[in-house]
Amino acid sequence: MYIQTKCFYFVFVMKASGSRFSKCLYFSANAFARKVEKLATNSWKKINLTPSHAYLLMTVIEEPGVQPGKLAEEMQLTPSTITRLIEKMEENKLVVRTTEGKVTNVYPTPKANQLYPQMKDCLDEFYTNCISILGAEEMKRTAININKLSDKLSS
Amino acid sequence: MYIQTKCFYFVFVMKASGSRFSKCLYFSANAFARKVEKLATNSWKKINLTPSHAYLLMTVIEEPGVQPGKLAEEMQLTPSTITRLIEKMEENKLVVRTTEGKVTNVYPTPKANQLYPQMKDCLDEFYTNCISILGAEEMKRTAININKLSDKLSS
DNA sequence: GTTTAATGTTTGTATATACAAATAATAATG
DNA sequence: CATTATTATTTGTATATACAAACATTAAAC
Numbered sequence: 001m002y003i004q005t006k007c008f009y010f011v012f013v014m015k016a017s018g019s020r021f022s023k024c025l026y027f028s029a030n031a032f033a034r035k036v037e038k039l040a041t042n043s044w045k046k047i048n049l050t051p052s053h054a055y056l057l058m059t060v061i062e063e064p065g066v067q068p069g070k071l072a073e074e075m076q077l078t079p080s081t082i083t084r085l086i087e088k089m090e091e092n093k094l095v096v097r098t099t100e101g102k103v104t105n106v107y108p109t110p111k112a113n114q115l116y117p118q119m120k121d122c123l124d125e126f127y128t129n130c131i132s133i134l135g136a137e138e139m140k141r142t143a144i145n146i147n148k149l150s151d152k153l154s155s
Numbered sequence: 156m157y158i159q160t161k162c163f164y165f166v167f168v169m170k171a172s173g174s175r176f177s178k179c180l181y182f183s184a185n186a187f188a189r190k191v192e193k194l195a196t197n198s199w200k201k202i203n204l205t206p207s208h209a210y211l212l213m214t215v216i217e218e219p220g221v222q223p224g225k226l227a228e229e230m231q232l233t234p235s236t237i238t239r240l241i242e243k244m245e246e247n248k249l250v251v252r253t254t255e256g257k258v259t260n261v262y263p264t265p266k267a268n269q270l271y272p273q274m275k276d277c278l279d280e281f282y283t284n285c286i287s288i289l290g291a292e293e294m295k296r297t298a299i300n301i302n303k304l305s306d307k308l309s310s
Numbered sequence: 311g312t313t314t315a316a317t318g319t320t321t322g323t324a325t326a327t328a329c330a331a332a333t334a335a336t337a338a339t340g
Numbered sequence: 341c342a343t344t345a346t347t348a349t350t351t352g353t354a355t356a357t358a359c360a361a362a363c364a365t366t367a368a369a370c
Contacts, residue, residue: 020214020229020230021210021229021230022302023295023298023302024298025285025294025298026191026192026195026210026281027210027230028297028299028302029184029188029191029192030192031231031302031305032302032304032305033184033185033188034231034327034328035305035309036180036181036185036308037181037185038328040181050355050356051181052356052357055176055181055182059175067318067319068318068320069317069318069319074175074176075176075182076186076189077357077358078357078358078359079319079320080319080320080321080357080358080359080360081356081357081358082319083319083320083321084320084357101318101365101366102317102318102363102364102366103317103318103319103365104318104319104320126181133307133308134304134307138304139180140178142180142183142300142304143178143180143183143184144178144183145297146183146184146187147177147178147183147186147187149187149289149293149297150177150183150187150190153187153190153191153194153288153289154190189357189358193358205326207327222348222349223348223349223350224347224348232326232327233327233329234348235327235328235329235330235349235350236326236327236328238349238350238351239326239327242350254349256334256336256348257333257334257335257336257348258335258349259348259349
């Protein structure tokens with residue numbers, strides 16, 4: 001009985017809008033993330049970085065020697081994903097790794113440091129685009145709200 | 156000058172919370188989507204479907220003969236992704252495709268139809284979990300809000 | 311001090327997704 | 341009616357990401 005009620009609620013909510021699943025959190029969250037990703041990708045394309053690589057690199061530049069584990073925590077990605085991102089950026093001569101014992105430190109190369117001002121421009125462009133499409137207040141409020149819910153889902 | 160102001164804004168916003176990027180829309184959106192995805196994945200695991208496959212299959216069951224293009228539109232995925240999802244479900248004998256001319260129709264198999272009640276249970280479980288963690292109102296409001304922003308990003 | 315547990319990182323493997331190009335079929339245009 | 345454009349779908353290829361297991365190192369326990 002309880003379950004059937006829920007199901008009905010879901011179906012009702014589903015049909016309330018144009019797209020079949022538009023009110024379902026699974027879809028909203030995913031579709032939205034893909035679109036924001038795309039916007040970010042466009043902003044970073046001119047210096048040939050994906051958003052993930054770009055944010056990771058900015059962190060490394062701002063915290064030279066940062067460890068993969070810390071990067072994973074800050075970027076909310078798994079350690080293995082961080083390893084993969086670093087590998088690729090090592091190929092592109094943007095970072096170097098030094099391992100001593102069980103800890104690894106990641107440092108930016110001179111090439112990366114030179115790129116830093118351009119990276120900030122890309123970041124600005126992304127923000128400018130977001131703001132022009134979503135509005136500054138709306139964007140800020142949404143980011144904060146999503147983040148709050150994100151925290152709840154972590155436990 | 157304009158750009159520098161923006162940049163400062165970003166850095167300020169970034170540092171305002173625990174995680175470095177927690178107020179950045181790129182991260183909030185992606186991290187949140189990954190967490191919701193995980194929750195959904197757990198709910199569907201017991202019948203061995205990923206959330207994408209499950210939602211696609213539900214749509215096919217509710218609209219037998221639906222075309223891939225329509226599925227792409229409803230699920231907000233690219234046609235090629237839909238093709239890939241269908242391929243896998245054809246292997247698992249959950250759907251069949253018939254092609255005539257340039258249109259393809261996707262139908263559920265008896266096996267899929269039998270699974271339907273269990274799928275609804277999984278969906279309920281997902282919703283129950285979401286609600287218990289996020290609260291019903293908060294969840295609904297967020298889904299709607301994200302969806303509104305999503306629409307803005309589509310243009 | 312030797313064994314056991316915990317920690318940090320990397321691999322092996324698998325996933326969903328996308329873009330661009332290729333097909334194939336229908337519709338539009340001259 | 342022949343050519344061109346549009347539409348629906350599928351492939352080829354590439355991506356970011358994750359999980360589970362493997363290492364390797366340090367810390368804890370007895």
